[in-house]
Amino acid sequence: MNESVLRDLVPAVIGVLVRRGADFASAEDAVQDALIRALQTWPQDPPRDEKAWLISVAWRKFLDAARSETARQNREFVVDMEPAAGPVPTSDDTLRLYFLCAHPTLPPQSATALTLRAVGGLTTRQIAQAYLVPESTMAQRISRAKRKLSGLPLDTPGDLRTVLRVLYLVFNEGYSGDVDLASEAIRLTRQLFAVADDAEVAGLLALMLLHHSRRASRVVDGERLVPLAHQDRSLWDTTEIAEGVTILQTALARDRLGEYQAQAAIAALHADAPSTAQTDWVQIVEWYDELLALTESPVVRLNRAVAVGEADGAAAGLAALAEVPHDLPRRVAASAYLHERAGDISAAAELYAEAARAALSVAERDHLTREAARLRHSSGAGL
Incomplete structure (x- = not known):
């Protein structure tokens, strides 16, 4: 069974349930339950129409949950019973779900998690493993996000730039746990590319x-x-x-x-x-100029300084680096690199060591520490 194909069906199935009267949160929960059942049963008993199977099972899960809630609250709940058999709707709700899950009111962490569940079809456990947090923590994060979106219709207008930012955040997480988030982000972006x-x-x-x-x-x-x-x-x-x-x-x-x-x-x-x-470092600098005009980002300015150092020499790169805020992460590492290119090995070694102490990951810290040790050794200063 191809799990990627299965996950690709998730947005359409959620959309069908919403159009039948389910709220987004309940529809998403029901589809997750249907996915788990599919993973358990399809290897031995694959359906002829995967989408129709998921819709049928998810709708039953929604009705069961609705009736259970009705009984608990001891009040009447009116909902259509199992719909008549017929062709499965072909409309694609992927883009609407992207907009909803990446809603501007949600913090980035919640938006990425909800996108991975509702659009990506990943389970809470898979998302938790990917982000290296307990499953209960991730479940709470997703529940809070869905509560925040409660009452918003599926076709609520959204900001495409927010959607793209969420997908880029997912991609930059790379790989951890048993879910390759970089590949997952590419898969989801391909979906968006097909409909936007x-x-x-x-x-x-x-x-x-x-x-x-x-x-x-x-x-x-x-x-x-x-x-x-x-x-x-x-x-x-x-x-x-x-x-x-x-x-x-x-x-x-x-x-x-x-x-x-x-x-x-x-x-x-x-x-x-x-x-x-x-x-072609000259052309790269030109593209960084375009990017800086679009974003005014200090990170872009930092990367441009390094490119200027390659295109026009280390002195020019250091002059460009002077325009970058001193508290920006990785600025010291860039300064170390440019000082090394300028031939100031002693200063570069000290800057690499300083950058290592402020590194954002263990792998980055180890790399910068090795760079500092390499330069100290080459200059005869020892380790």
């Missing part, structure tokens, strides 16, 4: 594919980070690169530039280069 006619959706999908293409080269020995300059480019997935570039070119041709397209253009230039030295 928007250049930035295409830009985000291209960006994900281009970043994901380098995944096999980013880590060695299971945990040791490999900087871009030292990655084995023969490990890069050329099929993903080609697809990402094709999608990006089509998006850019629409002349509706957005931040994800600009980021994807930078990633495409890295993917196209045979080595760091042969990278």
Whole structure:
């Protein structure tokens, strides 16, 4: 049984239940119960029509829950009984569910979790394992999100930029537990790409594919980070690169530039280069200028400074870095790199050590510590 195909059906099934009268929270719970039953029974007894099976079972789960609640509250509950057999509706509610789950009133953590459940079809346990939190914590997070959305219709207008931001947050979680969130984000973005006619959706999908293409080269020995300059480019997935570039070119041709397209253009230039030295750094700086004009992001300004250092020399890069806020995460690491390129090995070693102490992950801390040790050793200063 292909679990990815099963999860792809989730938005449509939730949409059918909502149109039949279920509220979003109850519909989503019922579909989750139906998914669990499908995982238990389909390997031995696969249905002829998977979508119709899920709708039928989820609707019965909803009716059972509604009747149970009615009995508990000792009041009448009026609801249509099992609908007459007939063709399964073909309308696609995926885009509406994206908007609802990524509603601006929800905090990012809740929006990502709810998107993974209602649109991605993952169980609460899978999401909890992916985010390395207890299942009870994740269940509470999802329940709070659904309560906050209580009463909102499925077709409540949403902000596509919020949806894209949520999907990018999911992608950046990478891999942990037994759920590959990077691949899951690509799968969900493909769904959105199929139903949303928007250049930035295409830009985000291209960006994900281009970043994901380098995944096999980013880590060695299971945990040791490999900087871009030292990655084995023969490990890069050329099929993903080609697809990402094709999608990006089509998006850019629409002349509706957005931040994800600009980021994807930078990633495409890295993917196209045979080595760091042969990278078109001048064009990358130009794309960072476009991106900075779109976002005014200090993180973009930081990355631009490093690119300027490659294009115009370390001194120019350090001058550009001076415009970056001093408390920005990874600024010290960038300063260490540029000082090393400028030949100031002693200062670079101290900056790498300082950056290691402020690192955002164990893998990053270990990498920066090794860089500091390498420079201290090469300068004869010891460890």
